[in-house]
Amino acid sequence: MPQGRVFGGQVLAQSIMAAGRTVPDDRFIHSMHGYFLRPGDVDLPITFAVDRIHDGRSFMTRRTQAYQKGMPILSMIASFQDEDAGLDHAAPMPDVTDPDDLPSDTEILGSIDDPRARAWSADRPFEIRHASEPIYLAPPTQKSSEQMLWLRANRALPDDRRLHQAALAYASDYTLLEPILRSHGLSWLTPGLKMASLDHAMWWHRAARVDEWLLYVQQSPSATGGRGLTQGRFYSRDGKLVASVAQEGMVRVPRKS
Template sequence: MTDPVVSLLEALDLTDTGARTAEDIYTGPSQWMPHGRVFGGQVLAQCIVAAKRTVPDDRFIHSMHGYFLRAGDVRLPITFSVDRIHDGRSFMARRAQAYQNGVPIFSMIASFQNDDEGVDHQLPMPDVPGPEELPSDTDLLDHISDPRARAWAADRAFEIRHVSEPVYFHAADEAASSQAVWMRAKSALPDDRGLHQAAIAYASDYAVLEPVLRRHGLSWLDAGLKVASLDHAMWWHRPARADEWLLYVQDSPSATGGRGLAQARFYTRDGALVASVAQEGMVRVPRS
């Protein structure tokens, strides 16, 4: 079995096809997943890497907005096209799309900026127990024979520690529309700021819809539950490493029409606000 961090780095090491027509074209692998569908965080991070390849080294992503259009197939590689839609003195915009079998599975517009000075403030980090005080997903899931539990415990590149009881196999004892989790890559990543931004985007698709489940007394393994990411937005505020502990604070302000909205923030251990996230997902429960 491939080390999950090695698998992550291989997925993000895109191949430049050399095509230079209207768009820049790259290819990348799909990571194995037990349900056969490409992990949304993977294709999101790969699109960010592809777009970053087309801007100068001193430009870094500060925002992206994307749509998950179709489920990806883990048996197939992915092609990425990048359209250089705007080059300004401070900001550069890129449109990136991921394709399988000639049809798009994810579409994104991202903006890159050089480092600049300006006003500075942030929301404070909530006071929660540190990661050393909490059990890891491996501790909780490693002894369970269910293949999904094995994948969650062993195959993810990030270690995750829930501040509240996780909702993997049963609903939380108390309904709540918010939660917090600590996460970090399971081993060291290269010293590449753009790579760490992409890796944090990869991890941002973990657990982000759990506040919706938690609020409605649901767990990931409830019979008939269907959950899928629909869109994703992210803003990067300050540099951080994905291989150091980050607190991912999440809440859900609304759920309706078979969709749940989640908002989230990443903080470093010392309280710096790293990034903000918003995602809407399909959340369908079986009718009684």
């Protein structure tokens, strides 16, 4: 991150990979719940410790702690499951502009000489295309608690389902708090704005590749007490519901005098 902090999605993804190394190859993560406890320092190594909480016939539970200087910066519990048949239904994908008809964040921000713009446009391993107007530089023209965007990895990834699941967790931390700002007519450049992820929950429903376009549908049902909640859903381009996510974040804006 431009301020020297570790991106939260990175720690999530690495914690998932660490936990995955302690379960059989036929078990895949289906849910995780984690808390961001302290900001990570990009100049320090991160140590991951995995506890084997439960090993059942169908489900296995793991707890991962990410440490810097002996202190936890993330605490996560994840559940893994084998392949199992069962009931099947999913919320339908909403109508949205095709990603090929939308500008990328690199095209929007690439010419701006600002460290935040460079981080958003050039340093991320994912390409993002907002179907809703971006709020990086200016407030939205119309307030809304919802937004949609497309994303995919910048390069092809190996055929490793566990890696794609972890990478999706990485990408899920992008823009997830934006609907809170959008609800109040704010942008990322609002003077005095302070935001930080507090917790993160995710559920994987169906297998998908993150190096192919995924639609990220986001909505914020509430903000109060300096905190805001956002919920999201990932869809493959052909309309398959891939994963669901929820996050609460600290959102502080200076009061008007």
